[in-house]
Amino acid sequence: MYVLPFEKPVVELLTRVKDLRELAKSDQRLTTELRRLEDKAGKLARELFADLSPWQKVQLSRHPNRPYTLDYVETLFTDWMELSGDRRYAEDAAIVCGLAKFHGKSVAVVGHQKGRSTKDKVTRNFGQAHPEGNRKACRIYEMASRFGLPILTFIDTPGAYPGIGAEERGQSEAIGACLAAMSRAEVPIVATIIGEGGSGGALALGVANRVHVLEYGTYSVISPEGCASILWKDGSKADEAATRLKITAPDLLRLGVVDCIVDEPAGGAHQDPAAAARLVDTALWTALRELEGLSPAELVADRYQRFRAIGALLA
Amino acid sequence: MTWPQRKPAGLDASEKKSFGKGVFRKCDGCDETLPAEDFEVNFEVCPKCGKHHKLSADGWRELVLDDGKLDEWDAHLAPTDPLQFTDGKAYPDRIATAQKNAGAKEAIEIGRGHLDGRPIAWGSFLFAFMGGSMGSVVGEKITRLFERAVTERLPVVLLQASGGARMQEGILSLMQMAKTVGARERLRDAGLPFMSVLLHPTTGGVAASFALLGDVNIAEPKALIGFAGPRVIESTIRQTLPEGFQRSEFLLAHGMIDRICSRLEMKRELSVLLGHLGPQAHG
Secondary structure (H helix, E strand, O other): OOOOHHHHHHHHHHHHHHHHHHHHHHOHHHHHHHHHHHHHHHHHHHHHHHOOOHHHHHHHHOOOOOOOHHHHHHHHOEEEEEEOOOOOOOOOOOEEEEEEEEOOEEEEEEEEOOOOOHHHHHHOHHHOOOHHHHHHHHHHHHHHHHHOOOEEEEEEEOOOOOOHHHHHOOHHHHHHHHHHHHHHOOOOEEEEEEEEEEHHHHHOOOOOOEEEEEOOOEEEOOOHHHHHHHHHOOHHHHHHHHHHHOOEHHHHHHOOOOOEEEOOOOOOHHHOHHHHHHHHHHHHHHHHHHHOOOOHHHHHHHHHHHHHOOOOEEO | OOOOOOOOOOOOHHHHHHHHOOOEEEOOOOOOEEEHHHHHHOOOEOOOOOOEOOOOHHHHHHHHOHHHOEEEEOOOOEEOOOOOOEOOOEHHHHHHHHHHHHOOOOOEEEEEEEEOOEEEEEEEEOOOOHHHOEOHHHHHHHHHHHHHHHHOOOOEEEEEEEOOEOHHHHHHHHHHHHHHHHHHHHHHHOOOOEEEEEEEEEEHHHHHHHHOOOOEEEEOOOOEEEOOOHHHHHHHHOOOOOOOOOEHHHHHHOOOOOEEOOHHHHHHHHHHHHHHHOOOOOO
16 A cells, blocks of 8 residues: 555554454454544544645545545446447547446446556556547437436546647547537536546536535646646646645635535545445435436536536626 | 847947837748738738738737627626635736736627628637636636527627636636536527637637537637647657647648638638528528
8 A cells, every 4th residue: 555654644543443453353342442443543534634735635636546436336336337439539448438327227427547557557548538538428428318317427537638649639629529518418417526636637527517526636727737837837836836726625615616525534535445435425326316306408507507607707 | 029130230229119119020930021011901911921920809800890890798807816826926916917918807808790791799819818818707708608699699700819728717717618618509509600710829728618619610820729738748748749730730630620711811711601501691
């Protein structure tokens, strides 16, 4: 397990609890002691994490052990059927799409996917989609709309890929088309920012009726490094840029960009992926229930009004 | 623009000043020095080599709209500072400077005009205002442009020149991409045409939202159009980019735009296209 410097005390604490949990399995007398320590560790971990800087949260959102889209797919859904390809040029593994059952009902799933191993990271292009990934997403949005399937998206990308091939094959148009397809979809859409919400590439999965962000997720128009290199010609001032850009979950809630913050287990989602998945599950289930009564036209109008209202200006 | 000899020997201050007023100008394309007036009467297109220099929003109105007249909508909308953003210079100060220099409240003008007698909804970016970047006001005005076009049954002609989303408004700028595209889709549903005119440069959040979703995408020659800026791409892939990469001609060859059109032909082409796509003028 990769440990960030500021995580160290929390990780040590949680490791001790885990060890005790193992021991308690064979010795019933330890159960009470375990409960007490679990509570205490949880509280302490929360306290230690209460004052994380925006830049530390950015690092958590990119944590290599953080649960990725396919980890959530495994725990939240049944009958998963991955669907591949944009039907035009290629399959892009930076975005995974598929059909699945969520609490017994069929849904369409679209999510960015980062890799774990070095080889996997390269295959997934670090979660940075080419136009083909976005066009695959677009295809699924349109299909889900035709078949009346709610769409659940999982956002976790540094951004859409900036490269020669991506430009040749129309990255801009591909993202624009995703925004249009999501705007038009006559089904409920719930987006969850599970890690990094990087710019246009994130938004291509983000035009939803409800947008959720995990406690240590971020969402930004530009990466803190990119912002720093533009403003101060110095990418190392990313921590300062992270603060100024207002990209953490509480900022996003305050700005009206997200509708709810999904709590993470003590120490972050990667310390207890199963617990994180349960929290995401509850949030998704609640959101879908709220949207259940809306007609197709009302769902489109709800989404339009949601984004229509975002912005700050003097009239 | 660089002059070959900024300080010719023996030139005194008053003479230098007369140079500075711009009696002569050098073309960025062919390096030819010509009377500045030759550029002005030709809408900033070099009469020698055809290089398109930036044309102001005023110039575009003059060039495309009948009598250069625009009945402007929502010119009062002004930006604010939702993030209390500063990068050494506070965002409100940047806004004030931009407003003073551009003589406008924000980086786009919208309104109703006529093109060869046909009423149209017109939008035109002011690149001089913070690089035509899209923050809350630009997003709102583009949204209103599409919405009002639907209400008044007008085709939309939108001229883009923008570096993309406005960093100083952070995530709120990103959200304008979703908002504007939603409005663009309402125009589609209303059966009204969207003429997207891509000027130099059209990149980032503007390119990746409505700009390439025109029913017809027309670009000026050699305009830079793309998702990521060339410097970002170069630093990502660590290669020098090929000549002509992300220029209009490159986009045409890759199927992303319908036409490349000289500025001086733009009015005629838009007129013919709107004639084909309507809505047909009644009475």
